[in-house]
Amino acid sequence: MNTKAFEKLNYTLSLLSAANGDKHHGCIINSLHQVTASYPAKFTVTVNKDHETYQAIKASGSFSVTLLAADCPEGLIDCFGYRSGRVKDKFAEYAVKTDGMGNPYLMEHMVARISCKVVDSLDIGSYMLLVGEVTESEVLGDGPVLTLQEFTNRGKTTPPAATVYRTMAGNGFRCTVCGYIYEGESLPADYVCPICRAPASKFVKQD
Amino acid sequence: MNTKAFEKLNYTLSLLSAANGDKHHGCIINSLHQVTASYPAKFTVTVNKDHETYQAIKASGSFSVTLLAADCPEGLIDCFGYRSGRVKDKFAEYAVKTDGMGNPYLMEHMVARISCKVVDSLDIGSYMLLVGEVTESEVLGDGPVLTLQEFTNRGKTTPPAATVYRTMAGNGFRCTVCGYIYEGESLPADYVCPICRAPASKFVKQD
Structure with a gap:
């Protein structure tokens, strides 16, 4: 087995967020994927069960995902990608909007937003796979999305919440x-x- | 709801294949994703339940996925992306190898191969979501993978087996x-x- 094969796949980076009561949680993931071509549109995300964002999704039964623009500033990715919601209110410095289910999201440096209600889940070990049905979606920008490969090509390490095998x-x-x-x-x-x-x-x- | 938001996501295109007895089936998908960062590595694919490839995966309990190289010729994508295994032996014109579980795969114009044993599944409507644990993996090429956005930028339509919402x-x-x-x-x-x-x-x- 050569795990270098896993690193060849390319993914869109996005900000997964949810509210736990009045607290807003979010993290940078590469695990949003559309999983059916039929109606209603369904997406999956996988999240580490120990992450605060997972606890918030579990509490609210829903989540918001915004796709990062290729020109998304490093400060934003550092804030949401490498810090824990246990010790920092990640949304404090940003202009936050909330979707119809109360989930926080950002508009700036984002290409699109997809909000989902969780309709199914599967325990896959340390991560939980969640199936979401889209409740709201909007286009927020014209440009291309930031992919994991472009991000790591800049010499950056994979954000910890990304579901990419690390050696x-x-x-x-x-x-x-x-x-x-x-x-x-x-x-x-x-x-x-x-x-x-x-x-x-x-x-x-x-x- | 604006479904244009769904089209902003970018995906790696790959060839999903499996054997049903002595018959080889395969289709072009955008639905291979690594879903956990922990050991053992797990991937999901979603497949239309009516596809011959799904029947083959169900029969064998395993599948092979090879990631398409950015320079993958159109003929190969036409053959595996727009024809049904009901009426055509898609692998007939290619040099086929088989993995340790008997699944067919191609080496040329591919960047990496990942073979998985199905360990879980979830019915999500017309598609089945399969969780696979990696049994074999190898790097087959140096170059970048072909993404769905690059493919459609060339004026191509999304392959039918891709799990992308079509309007x-x-x-x-x-x-x-x-x-x-x-x-x-x-x-x-x-x-x-x-x-x-x-x-x-x-x-x-x-x-």
Whole structure:
């Protein structure tokens, strides 16, 4: 098996978001896909069960996804792609709109928005696969979307919430919540993730 | 709702194939996606339940997917994307290899191959969503993959098996097996699809 084969696939990057009560959560994903050509239109997303965004989707039964424009600024991707909603209100610095189901979304630097009601789900391990039926959709921009390949071509690492198999050279431990890699032979028992503050128990050894 | 929003997403095009006894089936899809970042690697594909390729996957419990190279010739895409396995042995003109589970695949004009064992499935209407665990994977080429947006930018129509919402201007009937559109106000009762030979009962009115 050569896992380099997995990296050949190209994906659209988007911002997945949902509300948990009055709190807004969101993360950068590559896992929005239309899954049927028939009516009603259905999309799937997969989300790490430990992510705050998943908890929000579970609470609200719905989500919003906005497709990132190719010229989306790095600051926005850093904010939503590499920080945890446990320690930061990611939407605080942005002009937030909400869809008919109360999910937050952004208009700027986005190409399109698709809001879905969750109609089915499948447990696939550490990730949950959610089937959504579209309730609202709109075009927000003219330009092309940002793909994962264009993003990584710029020397960027894959956002932790993206469902892309990651391999690393050498030993280390990966935070199952946000994807942060601790490089070292052993992980201190009182270690706390510098990105999302998850405890050492949430880290798994990389093979 | 503006379904133009759905067309903004970009996807990798690939050849999905499986064996049904000694018969080889395959079609061009945009629905292969990695769905978990954790081990073991899992991918989903969605396939129209009426397609011969789905019947083959159901029979064998496994499938092979090869990612199309950006320079993949039109003849290959025409053969696998717009013909039905009911009326044509699509693999007849190509040098076919088979993976460890007996699924056929092609090496030329392909970037990577991923073979999967089906471990779960979800009925999402006219399409079936299949969860596959990778059993074999290899890199077959250096270049970039062909994306749906690059393909349609060349003036091509979306291959019928692609899970992309299609809308049409005016009245007509769509073959639910292969996606062919019959343009007209009413469909003759003895009509047979010119692409896949499905009967009139397999056509649905387009809204």
